[in-house]
Amino acid sequence: MKLSESEENYIKSIYNLQIKTEKVNTNSLAVFLNTSPASITDMLKKLKSKKLLEYKKYYGFRLNEAGNTEALKIIRRHRLWEFFLVAKLGMEWDKVHDIAEELEHVSSPELINRLDAYLGKPKTDPHGDPIPDERGKVVLLKQKPLKDLAMKQNAIVSSVSSQGHEIMEMLNHYGIGIGSQIKVLKSFEFDGSLQIKIARKPECIISGMAAQNIYVYDN
Amino acid sequence: MKLSESEENYIKSIYNLQIKTEKVNTNSLAVFLNTSPASITDMLKKLKSKKLLEYKKYYGFRLNEAGNTEALKIIRRHRLWEFFLVAKLGMEWDKVHDIAEELEHVSSPELINRLDAYLGKPKTDPHGDPIPDERGKVVLLKQKPLKDLAMKQNAIVSSVSSQGHEIMEMLNHYGIGIGSQIKVLKSFEFDGSLQIKIARKPECIISGMAAQNIYVYDN
DNA sequence: AAATAAATTTAGACAAATCTAAAAATAATT
DNA sequence: AATTATTTTTAGATTTGTCTAAATTTATTT
Numbered sequence: 001m002k003l004s005e006s007e008e009n010y011i012k013s014i015y016n017l018q019i020k021t022e023k024v025n026t027n028s029l030a031v032f033l034n035t036s037p038a039s040i041t042d043m044l045k046k047l048k049s050k051k052l053l054e055y056k057k058y059y060g061f062r063l064n065e066a067g068n069t070e071a072l073k074i075i076r077r078h079r080l081w082e083f084f085l086v087a088k089l090g091m092e093w094d095k096v097h098d099i100a101e102e103l104e105h106v107s108s109p110e111l112i113n114r115l116d117a118y119l120g121k122p123k124t125d126p127h128g129d130p131i132p133d134e135r136g137k138v139v140l141l142k143q144k145p146l147k148d149l150a151m152k153q154n155a156i157v158s159s160v161s162s163q164g165h166e167i168m169e170m171l172n173h174y175g176i177g178i179g180s181q182i183k184v185l186k187s188f189e190f191d192g193s194l195q196i197k198i199a200r201k202p203e204c205i206i207s208g209m210a211a212q213n214i215y216v217y218d219n
Numbered sequence: 220m221k222l223s224e225s226e227e228n229y230i231k232s233i234y235n236l237q238i239k240t241e242k243v244n245t246n247s248l249a250v251f252l253n254t255s256p257a258s259i260t261d262m263l264k265k266l267k268s269k270k271l272l273e274y275k276k277y278y279g280f281r282l283n284e285a286g287n288t289e290a291l292k293i294i295r296r297h298r299l300w301e302f303f304l305v306a307k308l309g310m311e312w313d314k315v316h317d318i319a320e321e322l323e324h325v326s327s328p329e330l331i332n333r334l335d336a337y338l339g340k341p342k343t344d345p346h347g348d349p350i351p352d353e354r355g356k357v358v359l360l361k362q363k364p365l366k367d368l369a370m371k372q373n374a375i376v377s378s379v380s381s382q383g384h385e386i387m388e389m390l391n392h393y394g395i396g397i398g399s400q401i402k403v404l405k406s407f408e409f410d411g412s413l414q415i416k417i418a419r420k421p422e423c424i425i426s427g428m429a430a431q432n433i434y435v436y437d438n
Numbered sequence: 439a440a441a442t443a444a445a446t447t448t449a450g451a452c453a454a455a456t457c458t459a460a461a462a463a464t465a466a467t468t
Numbered sequence: 469a470a471t472t473a474t475t476t477t478t479a480g481a482t483t484t485g486t487c488t489a490a491a492t493t494t495a496t497t498t
Contacts, residue, residue: 004484004485006484006485006486025445025446026445026446026447027444027445027446035485035486035487036486036487036488037445037446037447038446038447038448038486038487038488038489039485039486039487040446041446041447041448042447042484042485042486043485046484046485057446057447057493058445058446058447058492058493058494085330088337089330089333089334089337090333091329091330091333095329098327099325099327099330102324102325102327103322103325105321106318106321106322108317108318108321110310110314111304111308111310111318114308114309114310115308118307118308223454223455225454225455225456244475244476245475245476245477246474246475246476254455254456254457255456255457255458256475256476256477257456257457257458257459257476257477257478258455258456258457259476260476260477260478261454261455261456261477262455265454265455276463276476276477277462277463277464277475277476277477
């Protein structure tokens with residue numbers, strides 16, 4: 001199926017939101033895509049007519065099987081390019097997202113499969129998110145947001161919800177990266193902020209906002 | 220300057236046609252871009268308003284300094300990606316054009332300069348065309364179409380005008396590639412076809428059409 | 439359950455890039 | 469030089485993706 005860049009962005013965003021939050025609605029998708037709710041409705045109709053989405057007016061929407069397959073293809077491309085940019089071109093892991101966002105729309109299957117082989121068929125991208133294989137299979141990791149991690153429980157930072165640079169800049173500042181060993185020392189109910197300890201770093205406090213967007217493997 | 224994909228394609232095409240043929244006109248550009256003359260006129264106005272083109276109604280058009288600079292950036296990206304696809308991903312040199320056509324529109328300078336370094340700052344792409352450097356400098360090679368090569372003169376195949384797969388398929392069949400040693404044995408005035416000899420291959424005859432689109436270094 | 443608030447959709451407009459068909463300008467030919 | 473042919477441009481329409489503002493539907497409160 002040939003999709004426009006815009007259609008691809010919507011599909012990918014819906015997929016990503018469906019994973020991290022149960023219910024996706026028009027407004028949250030509009031905020032996520034930095035566009036108006038009216039535009040979302042327009043595109044939902046279009047994706048429905050292309051049979052990629054189940055959608056009932058005012059009721060809700062959800063990618064169907066075909067939509068999921070398309071999403072996984074796009075995500076595979078995105079994550080392979082991110083891996084390439086870090087592993088081969090030596091870019092910083094917190095700066096590759098925007099470039100991958102453009103590269104992901106080049107859809108030649110031969111290109112992507114050769115790239116995959118060239119990179120050694122990596123399992124995860126530099127943010128710790130799994131890379132779907134050629135047939136769309138993803139290893140589902142039991143990640144959870146840091147805010148849901150039990151107190152004093154050791155865990156490994158697995159990924160960061162990839163909306164924008166700002167959070168990554170901050171994490172870099174604290175010395176937090178994918179694979180960092182992390183532990184929550186104290187939780188402040190007032191604003192959801194957490195006192196945390198990263199291995200080999202001083203203790204520090206991060207906001208509730210940050211704690212929602214950092215994901216960990218809880219072993 | 221931020222340019223749309225379409226604007227980039229027009230600029231690149233104008234640049235390429237200006238190199239290979241003296242006068243570029245509305246109709247030939249329309250044929251080259253597989254679009255209508257009316258669309259060409261529309262875009263010429265737009266590029267003029269962006270000060271990338273000198274253009275007078277009915278009179279003609281030509282990239283100005285700024286337009287040339289933009290063209291060279293796009294061509295640099297295109298050729299670096301072609302090199303990457305062949306050298307790193309092992310793709311066939313006659314199949315990389317279309318994919319590079321898409322990759323070239325990803326315009327992050329950091330990406331392109333890192334890619335350049337990663338590839339070892341190559342001088343030419345797999346078709347033998349020179350890759351502009353970061354500042355837009357191109358090594359101008361004294362290429363000529365095979366049809367203009369003197370009889371029995373040894374030369375090296377340097378490039379192939381890159382419009383489409385068809386010609387490349389044929390060249391592959393004859394065993395002609397970039398770097399092949401080539402000599403014209405006989406020229407048939409009737410239809411411009413040439414009897415040629417490629418080093419370590421049997422003699423063969425190619426059409427006048429082909430002889431116009433194969434370029435050689437004439438030492 | 440009525441009133442108010444929030445979320446979603448429609449209606450109508452706009453910009454970009456394209457098209458066809460007709461008009462205008464330039465070039466070629468008799 | 470008058471006519472014909474070619475090239476180029478205009479006029480007006482279309483598609484895609486977006487917008488704002490208004491209308492509609494659903495959810496929440498009082």
